[in-house]
Amino acid sequence: MGKRIAKEVSIAIAEAVKQCRVDVIAAYPITPQTHIVEHLSELVANGELDAEYITVESEHSAISACLGSVATGARTFTSTASQGLALMHEILFIAPALRLPVVMVVANRALSAPISIWNDHGDIMAERDIGWIQTFAENGQEAVDLVYHAFRVAEDRRVMFPAIVNIDGFTLSHMIEPIELPDQEQVDRYLPPFRPRYKLDPRKPLSMGPVGIPEIYTEAKKAQDEAFKNAYKVILKAWDEFEEVFGRRYRPVETYRMEDAEVALLIMGSLAETAMTAVDRMREAGKRVGLVRLRLWRPFPLRDFVKAVKGLKVLAVIDRALSPGATGGPVGTEVRSALYQVPGRPRVVNFIAGLGGRDVTVEDFEEMADRAYVYMKKKPKEPYEMIGVKE
Amino acid sequence: MSPKKIKPPLTFPRSLTERPFHYCPGCHHGIAHRLLAEVIDELGIRERAYGVASIGCACFLYYYYDVDICEAPHGRACAAATGAKRARPELAVFTYQGDGDFAAIGLTESLHAAARGERITAIMINNTVYGMTGGQLSPTTLPGQRTTTTPEGRDPRVYGYPLKVAEILAQFPGVAFCARVAVNTPKRVLEAREALRRAFLAQLEDRGFGYVEFLSACPVNWKLDPVSAARKVDELTETFPLGVFRDLT
Ligand code: SF4
Numbered sequence: 001m002g003k004r005i006a007k008e009v010s011i012a013i014a015e016a017v018k019q020c021r022v023d024v025i026a027a028y029p030i031t032p033q034t035h036i037v038e039h040l041s042e043l044v045a046n047g048e049l050d051a052e053y054i055t056v057e058s059e060h061s062a063i064s065a066c067l068g069s070v071a072t073g074a075r076t077f078t079s080t081a082s083q084g085l086a087l088m089h090e091i092l093f094i095a096p097a098l099r100l101p102v103v104m105v106v107a108n109r110a111l112s113a114p115i116s117i118w119n120d121h122g123d124i125m126a127e128r129d130i131g132w133i134q135t136f137a138e139n140g141q142e143a144v145d146l147v148y149h150a151f152r153v154a155e156d157r158r159v160m161f162p163a164i165v166n167i168d169g170f171t172l173s174h175m176i177e178p179i180e181l182p183d184q185e186q187v188d189r190y191l192p193p194f195r196p197r198y199k200l201d202p203r204k205p206l207s208m209g210p211v212g213i214p215e216i217y218t219e220a221k222k223a224q225d226e227a228f229k230n231a232y233k234v235i236l237k238a239w240d241e242f243e244e245v246f247g248r249r250y251r252p253v254e255t256y257r258m259e260d261a262e263v264a265l266l267i268m269g270s271l272a273e274t275a276m277t278a279v280d281r282m283r284e285a286g287k288r289v290g291l292v293r294l295r296l297w298r299p300f301p302l303r304d305f306v307k308a309v310k311g312l313k314v315l316a317v318i319d320r321a322l323s324p325g326a327t328g329g330p331v332g333t334e335v336r337s338a339l340y341q342v343p344g345r346p347r348v349v350n351f352i353a354g355l356g357g358r359d360v361t362v363e364d365f366e367e368m369a370d371r372a373y374v375y376m377k378k379k380p381k382e383p384y385e386m387i388g389v390k391e
Numbered sequence: 392m393s394p395k396k397i398k399p400p401l402t403f404p405r406s407l408t409e410r411p412f413h414y415c416p417g418c419h420h421g422i423a424h425r426l427l428a429e430v431i432d433e434l435g436i437r438e439r440a441y442g443v444a445s446i447g448c449a450c451f452l453y454y455y456y457d458v459d460i461c462e463a464p465h466g467r468a469c470a471a472a473t474g475a476k477r478a479r480p481e482l483a484v485f486t487y488q489g490d491g492d493f494a495a496i497g498l499t500e501s502l503h504a505a506a507r508g509e510r511i512t513a514i515m516i517n518n519t520v521y522g523m524t525g526g527q528l529s530p531t532t533l534p535g536q537r538t539t540t541t542p543e544g545r546d547p548r549v550y551g552y553p554l555k556v557a558e559i560l561a562q563f564p565g566v567a568f569c570a571r572v573a574v575n576t577p578k579r580v581l582e583a584r585e586a587l588r589r590a591f592l593a594q595l596e597d598r599g600f601g602y603v604e605f606l607s608a609c610p611v612n613w614k615l616d617p618v619s620a621a622r623k624v625d626e627l628t629e630t631f632p633l634g635v636f637r638d639l640t
Contacts, residue, residue, distance in 0.1 A: 042542050
C-alpha cells in the first residue's frame with residue numbers, strides 16, 4: 001500500500017490517471033479542472049507517462065478527439081467543467097451509443113449566466129440523460145479511487161460505457177487532502193489492459209456510428225438501455241474487487257446514522273461532510289436524523305436507494321442545481337419518482353442549496369432537517385424551496 | 392501609417408470608467424483598453440458603441456467602459472456581434488477577445504464573421520498563452536515556448552505551429568482593415584491607436600470587417616518582470632510581424 005500524503009486533489013487525480021496507464025489525453029483548459037490536465041501534461045513532458053497529450057482548441061474537439069482515440073482501442077481520458085461540459089453536449093450522447101468507454105473527471109461548476117466559476121451541480125445535471133456512468137466523490141481519496149473504478153468498469157466488456165467522476169469544483173479540486181495513492185502493482189492488478197471486442201483496425205474493418213433509420217433506431221436505443229442497466233452489477237462487483245485490492249469499501253448509496261432515523265438528508269458530493277456534522281449535532285439534541293448520499297447517480301441505484309430510506313418519515317433531498325419550471329431539482333424529482341411505487345414511502349421534500357459557490361453551512365443543514373420535521377405533520381406548500389436566498 | 396490628431400496626454404478618456412484595472416502589473420491589456428476608449432471618443436461613437444466581451448482576462452470589460460457591453464460565451468463574440476450589428480446597423484459594434492477566445496475555441500465564428508464581411512470591429516489581444524486559466528498553450532504559442540501544458544516547450548511536430556490570424560484574415564475579401572500592432576514602445580502605441588481607428592472606420596464607412604491584433608505582454612504567465620516582458624514582445628514580432636495587412640478604408 002502506498003503512503004498517505006497531503007496532495008492537492010487535482011494532482012492526485014492526475015497521478016491516478018497516470019497509474020491507469022492512459023494512452024491518450026485530450027483536453028481544453030477550464031477552471032476549476034485545469035490543474036488535473038496541467039499535471040498530466042507535465043507527466044507526459046517529463047517522460048513519466050507514455051501518452052499522447054492533445055492540446056485541442058475547444059472542449060467540443062477534446063471529446064471528439066477522445067472518441068476517435070478510444071475507438072481505436074486506446075485508453076482515453078479527459079476532464080472539463082461547466083461551460084466546457086456544455087460545449088461537449090452534442091458528442092456526449094454519441095460515446096455511450098457507440099459503446100466507447102472514455103473516462104472523464106468533471107470538476108463541477110455552475111453554468112452561465114451569470115458567469116460563475118464556483119461550484120454547484122448545474123453542469124452535470126444538464127447532462128443527466130447522456131447515458132454515461134456517473135459517480136460523485138465526497139472527498140479527495142474517494143475522487144482518486146473512483147478514477148480507478150471508472151476505468152475498470154467502463155472498459156469491462158460487459159459494460160463498455162463511458163464514465164464521469166464528479167468532483168466539486170474548488171471545494172474538492174483545489175483542496176489539499178491526505179490521500180493514499182496505491183502502488184502501481186495494485187493498480188495493474190485491479191485494472192487489466194484495455195482490450196475492446198470491437199475497435200477500428202484496418203486489418204478487421206468495421207463501421208462505427210452509421211445512420212439509424214426508423215426501422216432500427218428504437219431497437220438500438222433499447223439495446224443500449226438494457227446494456228446500461230446491466231452495467232449496474234458490474235459496477236458493484238468492481239467495488240467489491242476494489243475492496244479486495246485496495247482495502248476501501250464503496251457502495252452506490254452511502255448511509256450515515258440511518259439506524260432508527262425518521263428524517264434524513266440526501267445529498268451528493270462533498271457537502272455530505274458538512275451534513276454529517278449537522279446530523280451529529282441533531283443526534284446529540286435527541287433528533288433521529290440520518291444522512292443518505294448517492295455515490296452512483298447513473299445508472300440510478302434504485303434498489304439500494306429504496307433500501308437505504310426504508311422506515312423514514314421524511315426525506316429531505318438537497319439539490320445543487322435548479323430545474324426551472326419543474327416540480328423540483330433534478331435529484332428531487334428523480335427520488336420522488338423512484339419512491340412513488342414504494343408502499344409506506346417517506347414524504348420527499350426538496351431544497352435547492354449551494355448554487356454558484358454559495359456556502360451551505362452546518363446550520364443550513366440543521367434548518368433543512370428542522371423544516372423536514374415540520375413537514376412531517378404538514379404538507380409543504382411548494383414542491384421545492386431555495387435555501388439561503390438573501391431577501 | 393502616420394499617427395494623426397494625438398490628444399494631449401493626461402486627459403482621461405470619456406469612454407472609460409474610473410475603475411482601476413484588475414490586470415496584472417505590466418499587462419498590456421490596460422494600454423489597449425485606453426487606446427480603444429480614446430478612439431471611441433475621437434470618433435464620437437460612445438453613445439452608439441456596443442462592445443462584446445469574451446471569456447478570458449478581459450471578461451470584466453463592462454467594469455471599465457462607459458459603453459454598452461454584452462458578454463458572449465467563450466469564443467462566440469464575433470457571432471454575438473454579428474447579431475447585434477445586423478439588428479441595429481447604426482451601432483458601432485466591437486469585440487474584445489484574447490487569442491484563446493478568438494483563435495482557439497472561437498476560430499470558426501471569427502473566420503466566418505470576417506468571411507461574411509460583417510461590419511464589426513474585432514480586437515484580438517495575442518499574448519501567446521491562455522492567460523486567465525494559468526498560461527497554457529494557445530494556438531499562437533511560439534515554437535519552443537514553455538507553457539503549463541507544454542512544459543518542455545512547444546514542439547511543433549506534436550503541438551503544431553503558431554496561427555497567424557492577421558495574415559489569414561488579410562486574404563478575405565470581406566475584411567476591410569486588418570493589422571497587427573504592439574504597444575511596447577511609444578511609437579507603436581500611436582500606430583496601434585491609428586490601426587484601431589481605421590478598424591472602426593471599416594464598419595462606420597460600411598466597407599467590411601475590421602481587425603486589429605495586439606501583440607501583448609503577459610508577464611505573469613511568461614514568468615518575466617514587466618520590463619522584460621515588454622522587451623520580449625520584440626521577439627514575438629519575428630513570428631508575428633507588425634504591420635497593416637489590408638486596408639480598404
Ligand atoms: S494573466 Fe496575463 S493577460 Fe491576464 S491580466 Fe495577467 S498579465 Fe494580463
